[in-house]
Every structure is written in structure tokens, then in C-alpha cells.
Amino acid sequence: DAGITQSPRHKVTETGTPVTLRCHQTENHRYMYWYRQDPGHGLRLIHYSYGVKDTDKGEVSDGYSVSRSKTEDFLLTLESATSSQTSVYFCAITPGNPRGEQYFGPGTRLTVT
Amino acid sequence: AQKVTQAQTEISVVEKEDVTLDCVYETRDTTYYLFWYKQPPSGELVFLIRRNSFDEQNEISGRYSWNFQKSTSSFNFTITASQVVDSAVYFCALSGVYGGATNKLIFGTGTLLAVQP
Numbered sequence: 001d002a003g004i005t006q007s008p009r010h011k012v013t014e015t016g017t018p019v020t021l022r023c024h025q026t027e028n029h030r031y032m033y034w035y036r037q038d039p040g041h042g043l044r045l046i047h048y049s050y051g052v053k054d055t056d057k058g059e060v061s062d063g064y065s066v067s068r069s070k071t072e073d074f075l076l077t078l079e080s081a082t083s084s085q086t087s088v089y090f091c092a093i094t095p096g097n098p099r100g101e102q103y104f105g106p107g108t109r110l111t112v113t
Numbered sequence: 114a115q116k117v118t119q120a121q122t123e124i125s126v127v128e129k130e131d132v133t134l135d136c137v138y139e140t141r142d143t144t145y146y147l148f149w150y151k152q153p154p155s156g157e158l159v160f161l162i163r164r165n166s167f168d169e170q171n172e173i174s175g176r177y178s179w180n181f182q183k184s185t186s187s188f189n190f191t192i193t194a195s196q197v198v199d200s201a202v203y204f205c206a207l208s209g210v211y212g213g214a215t216n217k218l219i220f221g222t223g224t225l226l227a228v229q230p
Contacts, residue, residue: 031216042117042204042220043158058217090158099146099208099216104158 003027004105006091012111019078021108023091031094032074033102034058034066036087043090049074050098081112115140117207119221126195127229134190134224136205142166146208147181147188148218153201164188195228202226 003026013019023032030051035043035058045058047066055066063085065077078085088109092102116139126132138147149161162172164181172179176193192199202225206218 033218035218040222042222043206043218044220045217048217088156094216101148101160101163102216102218103160104150106157 004091004093004103006089006105006108008108009106010109012113013081014113015082016080019081019110019112021076021089021091021110023074023076023105025072025074025093027093027095028071029093029095030071031098032068033092033094034064034074034076035090035092035104036060036085037090037107038087046076046089078110081110083112086110086112115142115207115219117205117219117221119203119205119224121224122222123225123227125227125229128196129194131191131193132195132226132228134192134203134205134226136188136190136221138186138188138205138207140207146216148206148208149179149188149190150204150206151201152204152223158204161190192226195226197228197230200226200228 005024007022033048034046036046037043044060046060046064047058049055049068052068067075088107090107091105094100094102118137121135145166147164151159151161162179169181178191180189202223204223205221208216
């Protein structure tokens with residue numbers, strides 16, 4: 001158990017509304033990541049963080065922003081949700097070596113109607 | 114460009130059969146890491162193995178074994194004497210440097226393994 005929780009676990013929202021997903025970890029890991037999982041695409045990196053206030057874009061960052069004001073929390077915001085952002089969102093951490101294995105949270109299933 | 118290909122979309126076997134899941138990767142990095150993850154029907158992602166590019170020794174863990182061959186850019190996963198509990202989607206992933214020293218995982222599209230009783 002890597003001590004990662006995600007909230008909410010399920011959410012249904014309407015197109016155009018803002019949505020924030022939270023990832024919380026209890027072990028002070030420096031590196032945190034947000035991925036989305038879609039059929040036929042595996043998992044794709046949205047944004048990642050390498051420390052408090054240090055974040056950068058991944059390969060599918062359009063329409064998403066992130067913030068990390070505390071080591072333990074990494075927030076993913078959809079400023080104006082679209083149906084194409086319907087997906088399962090996973091948060092991950094890497095303990096220690098940044099090129100080590102990543103451990104994932106339980107996921108958030110987001111549906112945009 | 115970095116890429117992971119899992120050509121087998123779905124595999125169905127009967128319990129106790131051996132099954133091999135294929136993974137082919139592309140990278141220009143000389144140092145890289147390869148991973149396998151399991152995603153059971155409950156949805157969580159479970160880390161199985163990490164292998165660095167300098168270690169081509171095969172790995173065995175119980176009924177699981179991994180065959181890494183740099184010459185063919187493959188990192189295949191074999192389950193011996195499969196069980197119903199092995200039913201899951203299996204993802205192969207490749208590490209890539211994406212900005213600074215952080216690690217980005219490039220995932221294949223996954224192979225759905227169904228083990229029938």
C-alpha cells in the first residue's frame with residue numbers, strides 16, 4: 001500500500017463545469033503524476049510534479065491544470081469539462097529514485113455529460 | 114520516439130495453460146527501464162516488475178517469468194499454469210525522461226487475459 005488516496009472516486013458532471021480531482025499521499029514522496037486511462041490508449045501522462053509548486057506538462061495536458069501547494073496533495077483541475085475528458089484518472093507516485101516504479105492510487109471515474 | 118506495442122489485444126486460455134504476453138518497445142535511450150503492471154477487474158493498477166536496460170537476465174517469481182531481449186526490443190511476460198485469478202489487463206510500460214530527471218511511463222495499450230475455469 002503506497003498510501004495514495006484519490007477523491008472523489010466517482011463523479012458525473014456537465015459539460016462546461018469546472019472539476020477538481022484530488023490526490024493525497026501520506027509518505028512525503030517528491031514525485032507525483034496524473035494519468036488518464038482510455039480504451040485503446042493505455043495510460044497517458046497529463047501532468048506531473050517534482051516538488052511543491054514544481055509541475056510540468058505531460059503528453060495530454062490540454063484542458064487540464066494542476067497545483068501542488070503541499071507535498072501530500074496534487075490537484076488536477078478541468079477548467080471547463082468536455083465530453084472528451086470522460087475517463088478514468090489515476091494518480092501515481094514514485095518513491096525515491098525518480099526512474100523507479102510508480103505506484104498508483106485507486107482511480108477516479110469521471111463522466112462528463 | 115518512444116513507444117510500447119502490445120499486439121495481443123485479448124487472449125483467452127483455459128486454467129493451467131501457460132500463456133505469454135508480448136511486449137515490444139522502441140526507444141533511443143541507452144538507459145531505460147521496463148515495467149509490467151496488472152489491472153484486475155476491480156480496476157487498481159498493481160506493479161509487477163521493473164527491469165533496467167543493462168540487466169538482460171530472465172526473472173522468475175513464482176508462476177510469473179519475464180524474458181528481456183534487447184536484440185529484439187522485447188520484454189515478454191509468461192504465466193505458467195494460469196489460474197482464474199490471473200484474469201486481468203496487463204500493461205507493459207517503458208520509462209522515458211520527460212523534462213529534467215523525472216520519469217514518464219509510456220504504456221502499451223494492454224492485453225486482456227481471460228482465464229477460463
